[in-house]
Amino acid sequence: EVQLVESGGSLVQPGGSLKLSCVASGFTFSNYWMDWVRQTPGKSLEWIGEINTDGSKTNYAPSIKDRFTISRDNAKSTLYLQMSNVKSDDTAIYYCTRIPDYWGQGVMVTVSS
C-alpha cells in the first residue's frame, strides 16, 4: 500500500523558517518525480513545486520561488520542503503528492505573529 506521511507543520512567525518532511512507502520512491501542493482554508489547490527523481532538478511556482526549497533523500524515501521568509499568505495545508495518484494526509502551516 502506498503511503505518504507528512510531518513538521506548525505555527511560525512571519519571516521565519520551517521544514516539512514526507516519508514515502509502498513504492520505489527514487523512480518518481514528487510534488508539493498546498490548500488555503476553504480554497482550491495550488501546485507549489516539484523535484525530479535524483533531486538534480526542481521547479517552483512564482509565489514561493526563492523562498522555498524542495529536496529529497532517496535512501530514506523522504521528500522535504524547506520554507524560509514565510508570509501570512503561506498559511495553508501542505500536501506531499505523487501527483495525481497519491497524496499525503497534509500538514497545517500557520504563519502568524
Added chain:
Amino acid sequence: DVVLTQTPPTLSATIGQSVSISCRSSQSLLHSNGNTYLHWLLQRPGQSPQLLIYLVSRLESGVPNRFSGSGSGTDFTLKISGVEAEDLGVYYCVQGTHAPWTFGGGTKLELK
C-alpha cells in the same frame, strides 16, 4: 498557465440522482505524445484529495464504476450515475499537459 474553469461551483443532488461536472480549459490539453493529462480528484470533508479518473476517462483502481469521465481538447465532463452518500465532497479537475500543474476551482457536491 492553463486555467481550468469548473461548473457549477456547487451541486445539490439527491441520493440516486445522476449529475455532471464540467471542466473547461483555457487551451487544449492534448499533449504532443497523444495523451491528454486531465484527471479528476475527490476531496471528502476533512480528507486529502484522492484520484478518481485519470487521462480523461480511465477509472482509478477501486473507484466505483458509477463515475465516468469524458471529453477532449478543452472540454471535459465528470459524470456520477447515481449519487451515493459517500460521494459528497469537492471535486477538482487537474491538468498536467502543460507545466505547471493547475487545478480547477472545485465543485462542491452536497445533498439536497
